[in-house]
Amino acid sequence: MTGIAVVEPAPESALSVEYCGEWYRLEPQRVFAIGRDADLDVDDNPFLHRRFLEISRQDGLWWLSNVGSRLAATVTDGGGRVQAWLAPGARLPIVFGRLNVIFTAGPTTYEFTVHSSEPPFAENSAVDSAEGITTIGTVSFTPSQKLLILALAEPMLLREGTGMSDIPTSVNAAKRLGWATTRFNRKLDNVCDKLDRVGVQGLRGGVRSYATNRRARLVEYALAARIATRFDLPLLDQPQEPE
Incomplete structure (x- = not known):
């Protein structure tokens, strides 16, 4: 396996993945796979790819890649201020201290979290206007x-x-x-x-x-x-x- 499940997050690890209370410490020299039959076995769900997402270290950065052919994933920073839709074949750098990954296979939706102890991007708090309305990605609903x-x-x-x-x-x-x-x-x-x-x-x-x-x-x-x-x-x- 490319990741080792531990009871608590390992502070010495640059990157860890948390899912259902289990923590996986990632090794920079190996690819960590998420799917139905992978390092992180998400679920025995026939709608889920055997290997859906991969996390790897390349060019001095950690990357999240979608190696599936049908499913997409929603990726957001810990504060919900930055969001991306990771389609099949796409990848993005992991630059935040906390990254939430949400995806759906069949009728079931899943979420796991990626934690970085050395994020290259420093997060700032969302800025509100004088009227108290957050100006980042605001959409109003009835x-x-x-x-x-x-x-x-x-x-x-x-x-x-x-x-x-x-x-x-x-x-x-x-x-x-x-x-x-x-x-x-x-x-x-x-x-x-x-x-x-x-x-x-x-x-x-x-x-x-x-x-x-x-x-x-x-x-x-x-x-x-x-x-x-x-x-x-x-x-x-x-x-x-x-x-």
């Missing part, structure tokens, strides 16, 4: 649109730390909100259209994007961009204002 996102993201937000969870179907998410499925799907269209217009990839284009893929991609983006957080979950149980 209260009902926010509830829709929360209903889909709830299983991921309820779990502790990194790990996996299933994305609710439209029928189940609509029931959670007390909505008709037709209303839920109409609002899902509106949310996806809004994000698509500001350049969020993976929400439109083709029949498959209207099923699990679209809901999963929305959850990935919402978690990475901090649109939905655990602190928002009580909103799901509050009385809804009529529209």
Whole structure:
């Protein structure tokens, strides 16, 4: 194996990966693979590539590469201020002290975290305007649109730390909100259209994007961009204002 599972993160390691409470210390001279049959065995999920992502050290930097042929991953810094969509064949440098990686295979969404003890990039705090509005990647949503996102993201937000969870179907998410499925799907269209217009990839284009893929991609983006957080979950149980 190219990584060794340990109980606690190893401070002497330049790079460590955390998934479901287990830590893996990476060795600069070896490639660390993530997938269904890899150094980090994420899950026995037939929709997941045997080797989906790889982390390697090249040219003085650590790199995260997508070596799969179908799946993409959402990658964000620890503060949700920088976000990238890692498509098949793409790679990006690991320059932050903490990197969250979220991806979906079939009906299940996964998240693991990469920790760097010597990040080459120093993070700055997000800057708010005089009105208290954060100016980095801001997209506004109506209260009902926010509830829709929360209903889909709830299983991921309820779990502790990194790990996996299933994305609710439209029928189940609509029931959670007390909505008709037709209303839920109409609002899902509106949310996806809004994000698509500001350049969020993976929400439109083709029949498959209207099923699990679209809901999963929305959850990935919402978690990475901090649109939905655990602190928002009580909103799901509050009385809804009529529209």
